Amino acid sequence: MNKKQIAITLGVMCFLLTIAICVQLRTMSSASSTVSQTLSDNGLRDEVLRMKEKYDNTYSELENAQKELEKIRQEATQNDSTAEAKEQEIRENNILLGNTDVTGDGVEVVLADATVTNSLNPSYQIIHFGDIQDVVNELKNAGAEAIEINGQRLVNTSAITCEGNIIKINGERVGSPFYIRAIGSQSLLYGALTRAGSYLDIIREYGNTAEVTKVDDITISKYAGSITYEYMKEDK
Amino acid sequence: MIFIAIVLGCIVGALIGVNMPMISYTYSGYLAIAIIAALDSVFGGIASTLKKNFDLKIFVSGFFGNAILSILLTYLGQKLNVDIYLAAIVVFVGRMFNNLAIIRRYYIDKWTEKRQKSKKVEVKETTKK
Known part of the structure; x- marks a missing residue:
């Protein structure tokens, strides 16, 4: 065995080793920088990261599948006028259901917890799920066509719920400040929220932030989940 | 020669590794x-080159075999809910210390020999004068 051969093999091995170490370092630094002291905490963190990764993977798969479906649908309807009409109908229904990203003029409402405590009851100084519900109702009443709260699109199955000390929308947790964005007639939406005695006034009374602004060209993202049904049937 | 190759491999590996895609956390x-x-x-390889009993086949098979075997054992441990990887770490790190000790001793011996030789030369030179 000559020395040159040994040197080359050792070099190649070190090369592979450093690549692996670099990849590992980058993965770990991107995952999370905090390492907890206790084993059970670390295990839980591991579990959360794995679940998140699994979710991300599945979600990207779903998106790919949807794109594929769209493509196939387009190909199938290329030379068929009745199918084209159906395609148009599907597209419109998707817009109504909240399955597509939509843009349009509208308003943005910002609700945030009070920063200064000046009330005896601190419960008044935070935004509750009921406050959000009331604002959403107000917006819907004024004819909002698409509503999104902190990136969560409101669709017909959406729920705004209070789960202890957090608020969940579509089953995903959201926190203050809440950015409620709605597409619809700007003057109607703005008027409904700024009229005297409107719900925002009540929120503001306790020191919480509640602001409305007219915004042009809002983009509201599509609903991330899927709308399915199991029990209902068409009544003939 | 060997150490130049190792350092070169490390540098090139680091440069490529930084630009590699990340693997998933799982x-x-x-x-x-x-x-x-x-x-x-690698430490075993360096130690055996110093001891002059380096065998390429053993080294390469050890490099890949140990890595793959430890991955398989870790996987098995996860399935059985036993932290087998802890045992693997104990064994590998223990051997790493052994090999590092061999490398350290080799260089310390070399160094002391050199010093003794130079001392002898000095003594000879002084006696000549």
Whole structure:
């Protein structure tokens, strides 16, 4: 065995080793920088990261599948006028259901917890799920066509719920400040929220932030989940 | 010669590794144990070159075999709910210390020999004068 051969093999091995170490370092630094002291905490963190990764993977798969479906649908309807009409109908229904990203003029409402405590009851100084519900109702009443709260699109199955000390929308947790964005007639939406005695006034009374602004060209993202049904049937 | 190759390999590896795509978090535990196994093999390789009983076949098979075996054992441990990777780490790190001790002793011996030789030369020169 000559020395040159040994040197080359050792070099190649070190090369592979450093690549692996670099990849590992980058993965770990991107995952999370905090390492907890206790084993059970670390295990839980591991579990959360794995679940998140699994979710991300599945979600990207779903998106790919949807794109594929769209493509196939387009190909199938290329030379068929009745199918084209159906395609148009599907597209419109998707817009109504909240399955597509939509843009349009509208308003943005910002609700945030009070920063200064000046009330005896601190419960008044935070935004509750009921406050959000009331604002959403107000917006819907004024004819909002698409509503999104902190990136969560409101669709017909959406729920705004209070789960202890957090608020969940579509089953995903959201926190203050809440950015409620709605597409619809700007003057109607703005008027409904700024009229005297409107719900925002009540929120503001306790020191919480509640602001409305007219915004042009809002983009509201599509609903991330899927709308399915199991029990209902068409009544003939 | 050998150390130049090692340093060169490390530098090129680091440069490429920085630009490599990240692996998913699920598999990073396996990669970590493979790194430890490979590190052990490299130190073993260096130690055996110094001892002049380096065998390429043993080295290469140890490098890949240990890495793959430790990954498989870690996987098995996860399925059985036993932290087998802890045993693997103990073994590999223990051997790493052994090999590092061999390398250290080799260089300390070399160094002391050199010093003694130079002292002898000095003594000879002074006696000549």
